Amino acid sequence: MSPAPAVFDTPRYGAASLADLAPSVLASLGVPGEPNVLGLVPSRRACVLLVDGMGWEALRANREHAPFLASLLEGGGPLTAGFPTTTATSLTSFGTGAAPGHHGILGYQVAVPGHDRVMNSLSWDPGIEPEEWQPRRTVYQRAEAAGVHASYVAAGMFEGSGFSRASARGSRYVAADGITALLAQAEAQLHAAQRCFVFVYHSALDSNGHHYGVDSSHWRHHLALVDRFAERLAAVLPPDAALYITADHGMVDIGADARVDVESDPELNAGVRVLAGEARARQVYTRPGATPDVLAAWRERLEGRAVVVSREEAIAEGWFGPVGEEFLPRIGDVLALAHGDTALVAPEAERIESALAGHHGSLTPAELRVPLLRFSPEG
Numbered sequence: 001m002s003p004a005p006a007v008f009d010t011p012r013y014g015a016a017s018l019a020d021l022a023p024s025v026l027a028s029l030g031v032p033g034e035p036n037v038l039g040l041v042p043s044r045r046a047c048v049l050l051v052d053g054m055g056w057e058a059l060r061a062n063r064e065h066a067p068f069l070a071s072l073l074e075g076g077g078p079l080t081a082g083f084p085t086t087t088a089t090s091l092t093s094f095g096t097g098a099a100p101g102h103h104g105i106l107g108y109q110v111a112v113p114g115h116d117r118v119m120n121s122l123s124w125d126p127g128i129e130p131e132e133w134q135p136r137r138t139v140y141q142r143a144e145a146a147g148v149h150a151s152y153v154a155a156g157m158f159e160g161s162g163f164s165r166a167s168a169r170g171s172r173y174v175a176a177d178g179i180t181a182l183l184a185q186a187e188a189q190l191h192a193a194q195r196c197f198v199f200v201y202h203s204a205l206d207s208n209g210h211h212y213g214v215d216s217s218h219w220r221h222h223l224a225l226v227d228r229f230a231e232r233l234a235a236v237l238p239p240d241a242a243l244y245i246t247a248d249h250g251m252v253d254i255g256a257d258a259r260v261d262v263e264s265d266p267e268l269n270a271g272v273r274v275l276a277g278e279a280r281a282r283q284v285y286t287r288p289g290a291t292p293d294v295l296a297a298w299r300e301r302l303e304g305r306a307v308v309v310s311r312e313e314a315i316a317e318g319w320f321g322p323v324g325e326e327f328l329p330r331i332g333d334v335l336a337l338a339h340g341d342t343a344l345v346a347p348e349a350e351r352i353e354s355a356l357a358g359h360h361g362s363l364t365p366a367e368l369r370v371p372l373l374r375f376s377p378e379g
Helices: 018-028 056-061 067-071 087-096 139-145 162-168 179-190 204-212 217-235 291-301 311-316 325-330
Strands: 045-051 077-080 109-111 118-120 149-154 172-175 196-202 241-246 259-261 272-278 281-286 306-310 334-338 343-345 369-375
Touching (some): 018 045, 018 077, 018 139, 018 241, 045 179, 045 217, 056 369, 087 162, 139 196, 149 179, 179 196, 204 217, 217 241, 291 334, 306 311
Parallel strands (some): 045 196, 045 241, 149 172
Antiparallel strands (some): 077 369, 109 272, 306 334
16 A cells, blocks of 8 residues: 555544534434534534535635634634545545445445446436435434524525435425525524524525635635624624534645646556546546556656555545445546545546636545534633
């Protein structure tokens, strides 16, 4: 196995990961059987605000643009996302309270077992039943079964999607487009019952990071808007409520000269059946018998720019957590995790994604660490 660089972290499943947050919240609400790994204090209502793309490292580096969030840093700390550090995997880890290897949403794009087609976990595949692809009971279902009103406040475009069914079924989906609507609907849901679990998802910070980079005025200006939104959300909490602010992943900026085309390189294509994943975490599915040669070629070609491992090595490292037998074929035979400022792009198949300024998916601290900030009107 090619050695993982010192800049890589490992997900802290069962100790301080995003997958541990929702079960800890449910435990704080009195739901029986849920582990309170994070030691959250009891409350009657809880609101989780997840800001897509707001990594712990970037938030700390830009604290002057987010004074309210900065005021919570001292009492907060970092969690780790799971692997890959990508929205589909992270939202499902939050929504099930499980590591990726247990819920089966194992990346932004994976090959469908037994087929040569790629499944995009966010846009979904109409031929795949979400409840079968991700069979685990969600935290929203568990909350409702315990008499806790569970709602999911997010943009209307995601309502009823395959991914929403996979990651958030059992919640009351409340469509809210834009920050004002998110705030108004979150406030209403916090008053909808005596015991509430309200999840609020905001995606635009991630979009600004992808298009302009984390080190951009666009990202910083939007972080300031998020800060005001979070401050206002804290202001409308009922007295017996708690607010938890987190994210699904961080992000790194990639220069145009740091992109490696892994799609058209003949040495990297030899023996490859399907190329999936994303630019910072590639999953490579090989032709029968070709895995050793593909592994060797990718290691040689990407030396110093990516850690290249086999499926078995990735599982042994614990990157996905324990992996269910039924999910093993979804993981690439070979995985390539970029580090530094490298992006492993596929300009033809992923024209838009390959041109983005900001990327995530790998295990660097900037991508893996996300905040857990806490606020309660009662202190």
